[in-house]
Amino acid sequence: MTEQPPEVPSDVAEELLGLLACGEVFGFHTLADASARSSDISQAVRLMEMAVQHYDAYVRTRQRLLDGGADADAVIASHAEPLAAYFGRTRSADEFQALVKAYVGNGIAADFVREMSAVLDEDTRDFVHDVLSAPRTDEIVVPRLRAVIARDQAKAGPLALWGRRLMGEALSQAQRVAADRPELVALIVGKADLAGFQQMMARMTTSHSERMQALGLYA
Amino acid sequence: MTEQPPEVPSDVAEELLGLLACGEVFGFHTLADASARSSDISQAVRLMEMAVQHYDAYVRTRQRLLDGGADADAVIASHAEPLAAYFGRTRSADEFQALVKAYVGNGIAADFVREMSAVLDEDTRDFVHDVLSAPRTDEIVVPRLRAVIARDQAKAGPLALWGRRLMGEALSQAQRVAADRPELVALIVGKADLAGFQQMMARMTTSHSERMQALGLYA
Numbered sequence: 001m002t003e004q005p006p007e008v009p010s011d012v013a014e015e016l017l018g019l020l021a022c023g024e025v026f027g028f029h030t031l032a033d034a035s036a037r038s039s040d041i042s043q044a045v046r047l048m049e050m051a052v053q054h055y056d057a058y059v060r061t062r063q064r065l066l067d068g069g070a071d072a073d074a075v076i077a078s079h080a081e082p083l084a085a086y087f088g089r090t091r092s093a094d095e096f097q098a099l100v101k102a103y104v105g106n107g108i109a110a111d112f113v114r115e116m117s118a119v120l121d122e123d124t125r126d127f128v129h130d131v132l133s134a135p136r137t138d139e140i141v142v143p144r145l146r147a148v149i150a151r152d153q154a155k156a157g158p159l160a161l162w163g164r165r166l167m168g169e170a171l172s173q174a175q176r177v178a179a180d181r182p183e184l185v186a187l188i189v190g191k192a193d194l195a196g197f198q199q200m201m202a203r204m205t206t207s208h209s210e211r212m213q214a215l216g217l218y219a
Numbered sequence: 220m221t222e223q224p225p226e227v228p229s230d231v232a233e234e235l236l237g238l239l240a241c242g243e244v245f246g247f248h249t250l251a252d253a254s255a256r257s258s259d260i261s262q263a264v265r266l267m268e269m270a271v272q273h274y275d276a277y278v279r280t281r282q283r284l285l286d287g288g289a290d291a292d293a294v295i296a297s298h299a300e301p302l303a304a305y306f307g308r309t310r311s312a313d314e315f316q317a318l319v320k321a322y323v324g325n326g327i328a329a330d331f332v333r334e335m336s337a338v339l340d341e342d343t344r345d346f347v348h349d350v351l352s353a354p355r356t357d358e359i360v361v362p363r364l365r366a367v368i369a370r371d372q373a374k375a376g377p378l379a380l381w382g383r384r385l386m387g388e389a390l391s392q393a394q395r396v397a398a399d400r401p402e403l404v405a406l407i408v409g410k411a412d413l414a415g416f417q418q419m420m421a422r423m424t425t426s427h428s429e430r431m432q433a434l435g436l437y438a
Contacts, residue, residue: 025260028267032251036306041244041299042292048247048274055271058264073261080260087255 013124015184017065018075019177020113020128024058025076026083027051027106031135034098043140047102050135057131064127082173082180089169096148096155097162100215103141105166107211111204112174119187138214145215160217167208167219232343234403236284237294238396239332239347243277244295245302246270246325250354253317262359266321269354276350283346301392301399308388315367315374316381319434322360324385326430330423331393338406357433364434379436386427386438 028051035047065072090105092098110132117128149156178185185197205219212219247270254266284291309324311317329351336347368375397404404416424438431438 022260025263025267029251029255029263032248032270033255036248036252041241041296041303044244044248045277048244048277051251052271052274055267058267077260084260 012184012187013120014065014068014070014075015181016113016116016120016128017061017068017070017124018072019079019116020131021058021061021065021072021076022079022083023109023113024054024061024131026087027054027109028058029087030098030102030106031137033092034095034102037092037095037098039095043144046140050102050137050140053135057134061131079177082176085176086169086173090166096145096159099141099145100159100163101166103137103215104163104208104211105170106137108167108170108204108208111207112170115200115204116184138211142214149216156217159215160212160219163208163212163215163217163219167205231403231406232339233284233287233289233294234400235332235335235339235347236280236287236343237289237291238298238335239350240277240280240284240291240295241298241302242328242332243273243280243350245306246273246328247277248306249317249321249325250356252311253314253321256311256314256317258314262363265359269321269356269359272354276353280350298396301395304395305388305392309385315364315378318360318364319378319382320385322356322434323382323427323430324389325356327386327389327423327427330426331389334419334423335403357430361433368435375436378434379431379438382431382434382436382438386424 031047031051031054035044035051038044038047062072062076065075090101092101113128114132117125120128145159149159209219250266250270250273254263254270257263257266281291281295284294309320311320332347333351336344339347364378368378428438
């Protein structure tokens with residue numbers, strides 16, 4: 001009872017791994033939707049393979065939770081609500097929105113988890129970064145959308161709007177996660193360190209702008 | 220040049236394996252959609268696992284095509300159009316339509332390929348049947364939909380209508396496959412053997428009715 005608590009409680013690692021695993025399920029849904037909306041079968045197959053990489057990431061992360069003695073499914077389920085809300089409010093209407101969501105939307109989610117993983121021990125952090133390193137949706141989405149927009153400039157405006165909406169909905173749900181788990185956020189941004197939080201948001205916004213630019217869209 | 224052709228030309232096996240592999244991609248899309256529309260995460264995960272079984276079936280079937288010396292991707296792509304047309308015309312609007320499509324729609328497609336596989340050599344036919352044996356969507360869909368309909372009888376009518384529409388669209392695309400590949404159909408139903416074709420349709424209709432009844436719906 002008199003032991004010093006570890007610098008980062010193990011349940012923070014558990015929380016983040018739970019969020020990561022749950023995010024991989026929604027990453028799977030996003031890629032599978034982009035696959036289903038593909039107008040040619042070879043792109044559909046490549047996106048299906050990327051969806052399965054999200055599934056594999058889910059399985060690995062769940063296994064790590066189990067290995068750490070966690071009630072993995074309960075921890076994962078506890079993160080479903082804000083992710084489901086984001087997903088439900090950003091249903092794609094066509095192939096191009098689905099592709100932007102796969103690259104830009106999943107990119108924001110990965111940035112968020114990567115930022116939060118900074119407080120974890122090195123081994124867990126490396127694991128999280130490794131899980132987040134796949135799939136490389138940019139390899140399909142960037143050339144495909146650049147070609148589409150080059151042929152039809154009128155698509156750029158609505159897709160730029162869509163990208164901004166994805167960012168807005170993601171931030172709105174991230175705030176909800178933060179409000180529901182103040183102890184987690186306090187640990188991550190440092191107690192009363194508003195500057196740290198603002199810097200994190202600035203990094204995420206920069207990273208989002210870079211992805212939008214890669215597509216030839218205004219963030 | 221004077222050799223007797225084999226009873227069933229090997230390109231028929233190739234055609235059917237191509238149709239099967241392509242069907243598994245669309246099976247993946249259907250299960251992934253049902254997963255994405257699930258209102259709880261544990262059902263979403265189980266349906267995601269079933270979607271991945273379709274992916275695994277696609278990989279196995281494509282490998283078998285490659286092992287047989289086929290230009291697998293070209294053969295698979297040649298079947299995409301009617302399947303994409305079926306898929307595009309039967310987009311689910313909610314979780315329940317998605318579940319019916321996963322069970323009833325994919326069931327019709329599997330029956331069709333199973334029927335056509337009757338003309339193949341035993342080894343290939345066994346392979347096709349084995350590939351078609353998973354996933355067991357009934358294990359999720361039947362109890363879930365029966366419970367939903369028991370709670371709200373008003374859902375039964377629209378879902379029965381949806382099930383009949385899936386059958387209608389599937390038959391319409393099957394006729395297109397038949398019209399595009401008369402030599403395949405001639406081989407399968409026996410030349411000028413209309414009775415054989417009608418029997419096959421009768422078996423498929425019976426099997427469809429059994430699935431609808433399992434859900435407590437009128438076929």
